[in-house]
Each structure stands twice: as C-alpha cells, then as structure tokens.
Amino acid sequence: MHELSMADAMVKTVLDVAEKNDATEVLEVTIEIGKLTMLNPEQLKFLLDVLVENTLLEGAELNIVEVPVEINCNECEYTGAANMDDSDHYLAIVECPECGERNVEITAGRECNVKNIKIEKEEGDEDA
Amino acid sequence: MHKIAEVEIQHDIMVANSKLAGKNQKILDDADVFSVDVLGAIGSGKTSLIETLIQKMDHNIGVIAGDVISKYDAGRFEQYDIPVVGLNTGKECHLDAHLVEHAFGDLPLDSIDLLFIENVGNLICPVDFDLGSHIRMVVISVSEGDDTVEKHPLIFKNADLVVINKVDIADAVGADQDKMVADVKILNPDVKVIKSSLKTGQGLDEIISSIETFMKH
Numbered sequence: 001m002h003e004l005s006m007a008d009a010m011v012k013t014v015l016d017v018a019e020k021n022d023a024t025e026v027l028e029v030t031i032e033i034g035k036l037t038m039l040n041p042e043q044l045k046f047l048l049d050v051l052v053e054n055t056l057l058e059g060a061e062l063n064i065v066e067v068p069v070e071i072n073c074n075e076c077e078y079t080g081a082a083n084m085d086d087s088d089h090y091l092a093i094v095e096c097p098e099c100g101e102r103n104v105e106i107t108a109g110r111e112c113n114v115k116n117i118k119i120e121k122e123e124g125d126e127d128a
Numbered sequence: 129m130h131k132i133a134e135v136e137i138q139h140d141i142m143v144a145n146s147k148l149a150g151k152n153q154k155i156l157d158d159a160d161v162f163s164v165d166v167l168g169a170i171g172s173g174k175t176s177l178i179e180t181l182i183q184k185m186d187h188n189i190g191v192i193a194g195d196v197i198s199k200y201d202a203g204r205f206e207q208y209d210i211p212v213v214g215l216n217t218g219k220e221c222h223l224d225a226h227l228v229e230h231a232f233g234d235l236p237l238d239s240i241d242l243l244f245i246e247n248v249g250n251l252i253c254p255v256d257f258d259l260g261s262h263i264r265m266v267v268i269s270v271s272e273g274d275d276t277v278e279k280h281p282l283i284f285k286n287a288d289l290v291v292i293n294k295v296d297i298a299d300a301v302g303a304d305q306d307k308m309v310a311d312v313k314i315l316n317p318d319v320k321v322i323k324s325s326l327k328t329g330q331g332l333d334e335i336i337s338s339i340e341t342f343m344k345h
Contacts, residue, residue, distance in 0.1 A: 002221055002253045006141060013139045021135050036282065037142070038252050094285075103317050110256070113140040123129035 003039055006112060007047040011057065013114045018056050023119035026056050030063040030116050035084070036094070036109040041066065060117075069094055069109030075101040082109075145257055148225035152232070152260025159237035161190075162343045163245060165259050167283060168267035169276070170249030173293040175201045176326050177267055177335070178244045182208045185336055190240035192231045194223040194247050201246060211235050222253040225260055242343070251280040263288035263342050270294050270303035277311035285315045289322070289338055296325040 010031060018026050033039055041064045052058050069082040073096035082104065083097045094109075095102045156163050168174045175193075182189050182205070190211040193202040202214030213231040215223060228245060235243070245261055247254045251268070266287040268276050271294055277284055284290060290312050298305045309321045320338050324331030 002256070005220055005224075009141050013137065013141075017135055017137050021133065024130065027132065034142075038256050038282070102315055110142055111140055112142045112256075114137045116134055116136045116138070118132060118134050120130050120132055123131050 003043045003047050006039060007044055007051055010112075010114050011048065011051045011055070014057060014117055015055060018117060018119055021119055022121050023056060023117075024122060025120040026060040026117055027120055028061045028063065028118035029057065029114070030065060032065045032067050032111045032113040032115050034067045034109040034111040035069050036106060037112055039112065065115070067109055067111045067113075070107045071096065071104040072107055073099060073101060074103045074105060075099050079107075082106075142256060145225050148229060149258035149260040152225055152229055153262070155229075155232055156237070156243065156260065156262070159240070161237050161240050161243050163243040163259075163261040163263075164339060165245050165247060165254075165261035165264045166267060167247045167251075167254050167264060167287075168249065168291075169251050169269070169272050172249070172267045172269040172272065173326060174246055174249065174267045175204060177291065177293065177324075178246060179204060179208070180326055180332060181244070181336065181339075182210060184332065185242065185339075187242040188240050190235050190237075190243045192223075192228060192235070192243065192245040194227070194245065196220075196248065211240060217248055221248055221250050222257050223247050223259055224257045228259045242339075251276070251283050255282045255286060263339075265289040265291065265339075267291045267293055268308070270298040270305055270308070271301045274303040274305070274307050277308055277315070281315050284312050284319070287312075287316060287319055288342065289320050289335075290316075291331070291335060292321065292323050294325060294327075295323045295330065296328050 071082040072079050076099040078096050078098040082094045096104055166174050191205045192213050194215040195201055198214030198216050202212050205212040213234045215227055215231050264287050266283055292308050295305045312321045322331045322334045
C-alpha cells in the first residue's frame with residue numbers, strides 16, 4: 001500500500017509550492033507516473049482525493065499522466081520505446097521491439113513526478 | 129482581482145529517494161561497509177538465510193531488520209551478538225532510503241564490513257525504492273509456486289543475485305525449480321541464480337562465494 005506514502009509526499013510537495021507562491025487556490029495538479037512504477041493510478045487518485053480534503057488542493061483537477069517505458073537495448077543498441085507484452089502494468093515485461101531481447105536498460109517509465117500546478121493568486125502578488 | 133499562474137515543480141519522489149540512496153551508499157563506502165538489500169516474499173526464508181550467513185561467513189556482519197513489526201526478526205539476529213537495528217515500517221510495505229539512513233545512526237558502521245538490510249516481505253513495493261545497498265539479493269522459495277517469477281518480473285529484473293530456496297521440498301509442493309531458474313534468466317540473463325536449501329545446506333557455499341565476489345569488485 002505504498003500509494004498512501006507516495007500520495008502523502010505528493011500532497012506535501014504541492015502544498016509547499018502553492019504556499020510559497022501565495023496561492024489562494026490550486027486549480028490543477030499534473031503528476032507523471034511511469035508505467036513501470038508499482039503504483040496503481042486509480043488507487044493513487046483515490047488516496048489523493050482523500051488527502052486533499054480541507055487543504056488548498058481540495059477541488060483541484062488532478063491529471064495523472066502515464067509515462068511510457070523507454071529502453072536502451074544491450075543486445076542491438078536500439079534506443080526508444082519498449083514493447084510491453086502485457087497490458088497490466090503490474091506484470092509489465094519489457095523487451096526490445098527490434099530484436100525481441102529482454103536484456104535492456106530501462107531509461108524511462110519509473111517516474112513519480114509532481115510536474116506542475118495551476119494556481120489562483122491575488123493580482124499584484126509577486127511571483128515566488 | 130485574481131490571476132491564474134502555472135508553476136513548474138518537477139519534483140520526482142523516486143528521484144528524491146534515489147538521491148538519498150546515493151548518499152546512503154557514500155556513507156557505507158566511507159565506512160568500508162558492503163551492503164546487501166535482501167528482498168523476497170513472506171516466508172521465503174530471508175531471515176533464516178541471513179542467520180545462516182551470519183554463522184558461516186567470516187565477516188563482521190551487521191543487520192538492519194525491516195518489517196511491519198521488526199522486533200521478531202531483530203530478536204533472532206541479536207542472539208548472534210552482532211549489531212542489529214530493527215526498522216518498523218508500520219503500515220508501509222517497503223523500506224526506503226530515508227528510513228535506512230536513520231538506521232545508520234544506530235549502527236557502529238566502523239566495526240562492520242558486511243551489512244544485510246532485510247526488506248519487508250513483499251515482491252512488489254520494494255522494487256521502486258533503492259536503499260543505497262551495493263547489491264540486491266532476491267530470495268524466493270519453491271513453496272510460493274513455480275509461477276512466482278513470471279508474476280513478479282520487475283523484482284527479478286532488478287536483482288543482482290537470486291536465491292531459489294527450499295528446493296528440498298520442490299517435489300512435495302509440485303514446483304518445477306528449473307522452470308523458476310529459467311524464468312529469472314529470461315528477465316535478467318546475466319544474473320546469478322542459486323538453488324538452495326537451508327535444511328540440506330545446498331547452495332550455501334555458492335551464495336557466500338557470490339556475495340564475496342561482489343564484495344571484491
């Protein structure tokens with residue numbers, strides 16, 4: 001259940017940035033989740049919805065963007081998007097689309113990134 | 129009047145953990161401590177294997193025992209009169225670099241040269257969290273079923289050493305131990321996979337020599 005600790009860390013990050021920027025309200029939050037993280041976006045969204053109650057984030061639109069997997073193949077030197085031979089991200093097995101080997105280095109797909117937020121603030125407040 | 133502003137954050141929690149893990153490894157390197165993150169399923173024999181290695185390996189060993197309630201495993205290690213820190217994760221399903229950094233403060237790192245960090249019994253969540261250890265040793269047993277590797281590919285993909293334990297009871301539980309080895313090799317072709325039994329002693333010398341080989345590099 002590490003969605004809870006991750007969601008908690010995300011909320012703290014966003015609140016910290018929102019407060020430093022004198023936000024009166026947070027309108028949108030965009031989070032990038034790599035397809036290879038052991039995080040279930042639906043569970044994450046549920047927990048975020050619970051954790052933001054009675055905070056500046058309550059009511060904000062939550063965008064969860066899944067980041068596809070990218071690889072460097074150690075067999076044929078292919079670089080780019082990977083083949084995922086299973087649609088369930090928990091069971092994702094990564095292979096090279098060029099040579100089919102699974103001896104690959106994963107270069108993207110493990111993100112858990114609080115990307116940006118859209119906030120409302122008083123006109124005239126200086127940007128932090 | 130109100131205005132709308134977009135604020136770029138770009139704070140990756142995985143990267144934050146990885147940075148802390150890098151700091152942890154530097155602390156270990158500065159103290160000449162080699163560290164093994166021991167991952168695996170509940171009941172696969174992680175604690176028993178570490179107990180055996182404590183008795184058989186000629187090193188100054190310390191253990192960080194991570195668990196939801198850690199006092200049981202920590203108590204088992206303490207009977208060998210070695211430095212032990214229990215890490216309670218409470219409701220959390222994995223150790224992270226921050227918790228491990230705190231544990232370092234309670235360990236006499238200068239008098240340890242080999243540190244085992246026993247992770248929470250779980251084949252899923254610990255995958256995402258580097259601790260700063262030098263290698264990851266994944267321990268599974270035949271009694272979990274010979275499809276365990278197929279069902280949990282990522283933990284094997286990221287392993288440096290894989291132990292398939294309790295092979296003495298493979299027939300009794302109807303598990304094909306060679307299939308488990310082959311499944312690991314599909315995911316991680318270069319990783320060393322060792323079939324072991326703590327009851328018969330099979331594979332123990334190989335596990336020890338593998339860890340010692342890593343220690344020399």
